[in-house]
Amino acid sequence: MDNNSPYFHPQYETLSREEIQKLQLERLQATVKHCMNSPFYKQRFEEIGLKPEDIKSLDDIRKIPFTTKQDLRDTYPFGMASAPLRDCVRLHSSSGTTGNPTVILHTKKDLDEWANQVARNLWMVGLRPDDVFQNSSGYGMFTGGLGFQYGAEKLGMLTIPAAAGNSLRQIKFIKDFGTTAIHAVPSYVTRLYEVMQQEGVDPRKDTKLKVLAIGAEPHSEEQRKRIEDMMGVKAYNSFGMSEMCGPGVGFECPEQNGMHFWEDYYIVEIVDPETLEPVKEGEIGELVLTTLCREAMPLLRYRTRDLTRVLGHTCPCGRNHVRLDRMRGRSDDMMVLRGVNIFPIQIEKILMQFKELANNYLITLTTDEDNDNMTVEVELEELFTDDFPRLLALEKEIKRRLKDEILLTPHVKLVPKGSLPVSEGKAVRVVDKRKVYQ
Amino acid sequence: MTIKQLSIFIENKGGTLIKVLDLLSKAGIQIIASTVADTKDYGIYRVLTNNSAQAYLTLKEEGINVQLSDVFALCIDDQPGRAAEAIKEISDANVSILYLYSFLWQGKGVLVFRADQSEKAKEAIMLNKLSFLTEEDFK
Numbered sequence: 001m002d003n004n005s006p007y008f009h010p011q012y013e014t015l016s017r018e019e020i021q022k023l024q025l026e027r028l029q030a031t032v033k034h035c036m037n038s039p040f041y042k043q044r045f046e047e048i049g050l051k052p053e054d055i056k057s058l059d060d061i062r063k064i065p066f067t068t069k070q071d072l073r074d075t076y077p078f079g080m081a082s083a084p085l086r087d088c089v090r091l092h093s094s095s096g097t098t099g100n101p102t103v104i105l106h107t108k109k110d111l112d113e114w115a116n117q118v119a120r121n122l123w124m125v126g127l128r129p130d131d132v133f134q135n136s137s138g139y140g141m142f143t144g145g146l147g148f149q150y151g152a153e154k155l156g157m158l159t160i161p162a163a164a165g166n167s168l169r170q171i172k173f174i175k176d177f178g179t180t181a182i183h184a185v186p187s188y189v190t191r192l193y194e195v196m197q198q199e200g201v202d203p204r205k206d207t208k209l210k211v212l213a214i215g216a217e218p219h220s221e222e223q224r225k226r227i228e229d230m231m232g233v234k235a236y237n238s239f240g241m242s243e244m245c246g247p248g249v250g251f252e253c254p255e256q257n258g259m260h261f262w263e264d265y266y267i268v269e270i271v272d273p274e275t276l277e278p279v280k281e282g283e284i285g286e287l288v289l290t291t292l293c294r295e296a297m298p299l300l301r302y303r304t305r306d307l308t309r310v311l312g313h314t315c316p317c318g319r320n321h322v323r324l325d326r327m328r329g330r331s332d333d334m335m336v337l338r339g340v341n342i343f344p345i346q347i348e349k350i351l352m353q354f355k356e357l358a359n360n361y362l363i364t365l366t367t368d369e370d371n372d373n374m375t376v377e378v379e380l381e382e383l384f385t386d387d388f389p390r391l392l393a394l395e396k397e398i399k400r401r402l403k404d405e406i407l408l409t410p411h412v413k414l415v416p417k418g419s420l421p422v423s424e425g426k427a428v429r430v431v432d433k434r435k436v437y438q
Numbered sequence: 439m440t441i442k443q444l445s446i447f448i449e450n451k452g453g454t455l456i457k458v459l460d461l462l463s464k465a466g467i468q469i470i471a472s473t474v475a476d477t478k479d480y481g482i483y484r485v486l487t488n489n490s491a492q493a494y495l496t497l498k499e500e501g502i503n504v505q506l507s508d509v510f511a512l513c514i515d516d517q518p519g520r521a522a523e524a525i526k527e528i529s530d531a532n533v534s535i536l537y538l539y540s541f542l543w544q545g546k547g548v549l550v551f552r553a554d555q556s557e558k559a560k561e562a563i564m565l566n567k568l569s570f571l572t573e574e575d576f577k
Contacts, residue, residue, distance in 0.1 A: 383505040386445030386482050386552070387536060388475070413479045416447050416454070418501045 001129075001156075006317070008123035008155070009116070012264045013319050020263045020320060025058050027292035028267060032064070035298055038082040040075050061267060061290065066276065066301045072102040072243065081105050083296045092143055092242050104242050105296035111150065113293050117248030117262055118151020124253050124260075124317075125211050125236050127181055129156030132208075134173055136184040136192070137216070138164045143246025144216050148183045151248060157181075164188060167195040174207050183213040183238070183247075185339045186223055187371065193230040204232035213238050215247060217339040218327055218434070220367075237326055243302055244289055250324060258311035258323030265293050268322050269301070270310060273331035284309045286331045287324070305332045333430060335365060337372045342406045344429045350401050351378050356394055360420045363410075367434045374410035376402065379417045439560050440508040441573050442490035443550070446483040447503035450476055458483060458502060465496040470576050471541040471550065484539070486511070486550065488576040510559060511571040512549040516542065521549060524568055528553070531562035543571075 007013045015023065033052045035041040045051065050063055072080060081088070083105070090106040106114070127133065133152040139145030139161060152159040160177060162170055164184070170192060173179060184192070189212060196203055203209055209231060214224070215238030227235045239259050240247030249266065250259035261268050269288040270279050279285035287304045307330065311323040335342045344363060351361055358379035366373050378398070385391065395412045403409045421428065448454040455474070462469065462485075472485040487493045490506060497504040514520040521540070528535065528551075538551040548571060553559035563570060 380447055380503050383445060383447045383503040386443075386484065386505055386507045388477065388482070391480075392477075414447075415449050415480065416503045419449050419451075419454075 003128050006124070007319075008120040012262075013120065013124075013321070015264070015320060017313060017320050021058055023264055024267055024292065027264075028058065028061060028290065029055055031290070031292055031294075031298045032300065034082050034295070035300060036082075038080055038297075040071065040080045041082070041300065058267070061269070061301065062278075064300050066288065066303050067299050068303050069102060069243070069305070073100040076100040077103045078105070080299075081297055083107055088296050092141055092246070094141070094242060102243070104245075106245070107295040110245065110294050110296050113265070114147060114245040114248055115150040115154040117245070117265060118147055119154040120262070121236075121238065121248060121251035122152060122155050122157070122181070122211075122213070124251065124319075125213070125234070126254065127152075127155060127157060127211055131157045131180045131211075132160070132178050133157040133181045133183070134160045134162050134170070134177070134179040136162045136164055136170055136182055136188060143240060143242045144183070144185075147240065147246035147248060148213070167192055168199070171196055171199060171201055174209065175201070178208045180208050181211040181213065182209065183215075185217045186214045186219040186227060186235075187217065187338050189214060189227050189231065189235070193227075203230070209233050211236065213251075215239060218329075218336055220434075221326070239324075239327070241304060241306075243299060243304075244291060245294070249289070253315060253317040253319060255315055255317055257315070258325055260315070260319050260321040261324055263321045266291060268310075268324070270308065273305075273307075279309075281310055284325075284328055287327075303331075305330050305334065307331055329432065335363070335374075335430060335432070337365065337374060338408060340407055346405050347376060347402060347410075348429075350405050351376070351398070353401070354394070354398060355381070356384055357381055357398075358417050360417075361429065362420050363430045365430070365432045365434050372434055374408070375413060376410045377413045377415050377420060379420055380414050381417065439510070439563065439570060439572070440556070441486060441511050441550075441571065442494075442506045443509045443552075444483075444485040444487065444490060444493055444497070445505045445507045446485065446497065448474075448481050448483050450478070450480055455483065458497065461496055461500055461502070462487070462493055465492060467493045467496070468576075470543070471539065471548070473539040475537065484537075486576070488573070490573060507552060508556060509550050509552045510563065512551075512563070513543075513569040513571050514547045514549065516545060516547045520547060524549060527562050527566040527568060528559060531558050533559045533562060 032055050087107050088105040089108050092104045094102045135148045137144035149161055210233050212235040214235050224235050236252040238247050239250035250261040252259050267290040270285040271288050272279050273286040284307055287306045287308050289302050290300050291298045307328045308324045311325050313322055314320055333344050351357055358381040361378040364375045398412045468488040470486040474481050474483050494506055512524050514524050534554040536552045540549050
């Protein structure tokens with residue numbers, strides 16, 4: 001490997017658009033054929049009379065039905081697998097707070113390809129085997145842990161599985177081990193900086209940091225810039241999702257003008273979440289991904305529910321892999337707050353346990369400095385007291401039970417009955433006013 | 439000995455108070471005294487009227503969060519020191535006052551309050567022969 005080359009996989013990273021599309025068609029055809037080993041896809045293709053041979057061009061992908069998270073839940077745990085379990089070496093699972101969890105399986109080759117993508121990303125932003133990589137992301141089922149671990153090792157860096165939390169120890173590692181790159185969720189980088197300040201550590205003078213990889217929670221361009229100013233290094237946006245593998249799917253190059261999604265590994269579609277038709281180039285729509293290199297659990301036209309848009313297909317960095325904008329929101333009602341996935345139904349479930357409360361509620365998300373905050377407004381069914389202390393005690397109890405469920409403490413606001421907007425049909429439960437989505 | 443006071447839960451937002459006042463006005467209810475206590479997010483509007491039962495039904499029908507609370511209304515001379523004397527008797531009986539407001543009525547001072555222990559407050563008023571008003575006085 002030539003340390004001076006800007007590319008980790010020059011043969012793939014610098015493909016022309018025509019070459020990318022040719023490779024994609026070959027890989028799509030092979031993937032569809034392989035999917036026929038999965039009971040789920042076999043049945044789905046038979047139902048609509050589609051055969052793998054019918055996929056003759058990239059446009060033919062539109063003949064294939066979408067795959068959804070619900071499909072993953074319905075086939076829990078192994079109904080979606082296209083490889084026998086004995087060939088699988090890793091399983092990642094989501095928490096499943098709103099139904100069956102989802103399971104993603106990996107073969108040895110899948111893990112290797114996943115590591116390749118992560119290594120490619122880290123190389124792209126200037127990291128080399130001499131670098132020291134500290135992964136301050138959660139491990140366990142959260143793919144940001146093992147995903148970056150394997151990728152950083154693949155590149156050849158000294159890799160520290162620091163995991164999240166214990167900021168003092170993190171800072172000690174950064175200083176003692178000469179850490180040059182950190183991966184963490186953006187809010188944790190902010191936290192690290194606060195602790196550095198308390199400890200009198202100046203990241204510019206007292207550390208060898210040069211690169212930050214941030215992802216897994218929505219953040220605005222403004223937040224990124226603030227993080228870069230604090231730490232005095234570049235922060236690159238990372239996109240991943242466990243259904244595809246984990247981190248690695250998309251990453252910013254040094255141009256920081258959108259994330260390159262690796263089209264030798266995925267087919268990227270942006271569709272209108274209502275009509276499911278492709279949007280016009282550059283318009284915001286739902287990201288749909290098809291895996292091209294996976295053995296254990298290839299997914300065809302997976303609806304990510306993330307909203308984004310295509311920024312372009314060429315880049316001064318020499319890579320022609322599609323550039324996508326940072327995620328603009330969700331097409332379902334899932335909220336991502338400080339790295340935690342929350343569905344309104346979880347909040348509703350708790351509120352409905354209080355007989356003092358009416359059925360109508362509204363969740364508002366706001367950004368205060370760099371922190372995302374949630375306010376839950378809920379209507380009072382009966383005024384059961386005219387004592388403020390008792391009303392405040394009720395608020396406190398609602399907060400406590402919500403925290404047990406969603407792991408963070410929202411601001412709870414009691415409102416008079418009838419004061420929240422009642423919409424025709426489906427009630428509006430979530431208003432997202434965070435900067436990141438503006 | 440106590441009076442039924444309306445306690446109305448309102449949001450700290452423009453237009454919420456006028457909605458309540460409008461409803462009371464249309465029902466021909468007369469307000470004798472009122473006060474708003476507020477927190478950052480919401481307030482409780484406490485109102486004495488000449489017909490609390492009718493006022494309560496009117497607001498309830500409109501879906502307003504309203505409650506009837508029993509409060510005391512001590513009637514005192516409009517002179518310096520009278521409020522201190524009256525409240526001292528309540529305090530000496532080890533009764534805590536949750537909230538209090540006052541107004542002038544027919545040349546007299548009226549102290550409206552809610553007690554944490556209603557029975558003990560009643561006892562203190564009886565034993566000390568304090569003068570008090572009931573809803574009948576406002577009819």
